[in-house]
Amino acid sequence: MGAAGAGGVGVVGMLAILAVGYFFGIDISPIVQELDQGQSQQGRPLTQEDQEWGEFVSVTLADTEEVWGTVLPEQAGVDYADPTLVLFSGVVQSACGGASSAMGPFYCPGDRKVYLDTDFFDMMASRMGAGGDFAYAYVIAHEIGHHVQNLTGTLGEVNRLRGQVSERDANQISVLTELQADCYAGIWARHAQQRFGSLEEGDLQEAMGAAEAVGDDVIQANAGRTPVPDSFTHGSAAQRQEWLMRGFNSGDMAQCDTFGAAGL
Known part of the structure; x- marks a missing residue:
């Protein structure tokens, strides 16, 4: 809004x-x-568009809460605490500091809130070629994946480790964190389909298109730069798609251990 x-x-x-x-x-x-x-x-x-975005975001958030409210206790033995989703325009102040819409959606573990400027969705469609309801739902589900990581203690451990290693290694840890959130988004999509019949024809392709569009290599290439893997912080398009589908195909948090897969 x-x-x-x-x-x-x-x-x-x-x-x-x-x-x-x-x-x-x-x-x-x-x-x-x-x-x-x-x-x-x-x-x-x-505007009517503002109200429609509010309704869409609210429905998606409610779906994630219902799915993770069951999946997290069953698979990780951790109770799920609902996060808050904050809609903002331009700039916002969070417990993690000030932020602007240029950052894109983000999760702040300090206040357990997801911050979302809906202008990002317009940018996905107009500049990144990754529009569609389920593409937008994937973005929200990815940020909720970070909330799940916070509840399980993963984010706290990640932040501790990143402060003890080189910039290159810190970037790699960041990539693994983001890929796990993608995998968790896939888990949500699978369970949402099983419970609510949420997916329509083409929806999964929309999510895959969004995962590709936000890959570090694609973003760097679109900016006229040669992709540099050591500088990646979110993962390549192929990696993001792979882990999204791993979560979707398995529905199992144990299959989202990106850190173990990397030998950490």
Whole structure:
């Protein structure tokens, strides 16, 4: 949802935004804070597209909660605690520090929140050629995968290790962390299909297309740079697709041990 200035929204607009946030169970406090502080005098009313994004994100989040609420205790012996998904526009402040939409969606373990600027979805479709509902759902599920890693203690161990090794090794650890989140996204997709019949024809291909589009090698090549594997922090397109499908085909967290597969 795009933020709007107090002068551009008014009381009715404010109530509409609060109602949408409450109804969909999504934290919209960054938007409300911008309104309250009057950071912009050229606001816009809440649009139909904003409301549709809110509903889509809310439904996807609810699906992940239902799946992981069962899978995590059964497969890892850890109770699942629902995260919060924060919609923001432009910039946002998290427990992990300030961030902007240029970063893309991210998960902050400090406050157990997923931060999402829906403009990223537009960029996926227009600039990356990776549009489609299930492509967008994959992005959300990937960030929820980081939440699962946080609950299992993986993120804490990763952060500890990255502070003790070289930059090259730290990048490799980061890649393994991201690939595991991709694998967890695949697990969600499999169980969502089994429970809710969520997948339609072409949906898995959309997710695979999104995994390819956000591969480090593809991003670097599209920026006119020669891909440098040692600088990768999220994994190549082929790796991301491989681990997404490993999770989907197995539905098993034990098959998502990217660290063990790398000999760590």
